[in-house]
Amino acid sequence: MAERSHILYASEPALDAAEFRRVLIESGLGETRPIDDEARLKTMLSGANLVLTARLDIAGKPLVGVARGITDFSWVCYISELAVSGSAQGLGIGKGLLNEARLQLGPSVAISLISVPDAVGFYERIGMSRMPDAFWFNRKR
Numbered sequence: 447m448a449e450r451s452h453i454l455y456a457s458e459p460a461l462d463a464a465e466f467r468r469v470l471i472e473s474g475l476g477e478t479r480p481i482d483d484e485a486r487l488k489t490m491l492s493g494a495n496l497v498l499t500a501r502l503d504i505a506g507k508p509l510v511g512v513a514r515g516i517t518d519f520s521w522v523c524y525i526s527e528l529a530v531s532g533s534a535q536g537l538g539i540g541k542g543l544l545n546e547a548r549l550q551l552g553p554s555v556a557i558s559l560i561s562v563p564d565a566v567g568f569y570e571r572i573g574m575s576r577m578p579d580a581f582w583f584n585r586k587r
Contacts, residue, residue, distance in 0.1 A: 452502060453503065454503050455498060455542055458497050459495075461497050465509045468509070473530055474562075475529045494515060494526070495515075495519075496513070496515035497514050498514075500530070510531045510533075512543075513529075513543040514527040520554070520555065521555060522555060522556045522558060523551055523556070523557050524559065525557060525559040526559075544572065557574075
């Protein structure tokens with residue numbers, strides 16, 4: 447896999463749903479996302495107002511990471527997905543995507559997310575604070 451210096455980070459509000467689906471599957475998040483519902487994946491992308499990507503700087507610019515968020519660009523941004531292809535994990539891409547989000551959002555916007563259990567250590571290592579008072583209504587489908 448490529449070195450960190452060979453990763454291109456960008457805002458891609460028109461990201462293709464098939465590419466998004468592939469990274470969700472390769473990251474392991476496909477187990478908890480509606481990967482077999484293309485219309486819903488498209489709605490997830492179109493409803494996000496922050497879609498950041500990480501692509502390898504090689505021919506074809508393959509997608510290896512996605513951060514999808516909803517923000518007011520003033521107070522807070524909720525990151526609903528931070529997905530990195532399994533073959534690219536450990537290269538700093540997740541941290542790079544969050545750094546790109548921080549750059550684009552600016553210092554006055556907080557970033558929040560809900561971690562899958564296996565990723566808690568990653569978020570703690572990159573300096574995110576654990577918040578004990580989170581609440582959730584579960585979806586029906």
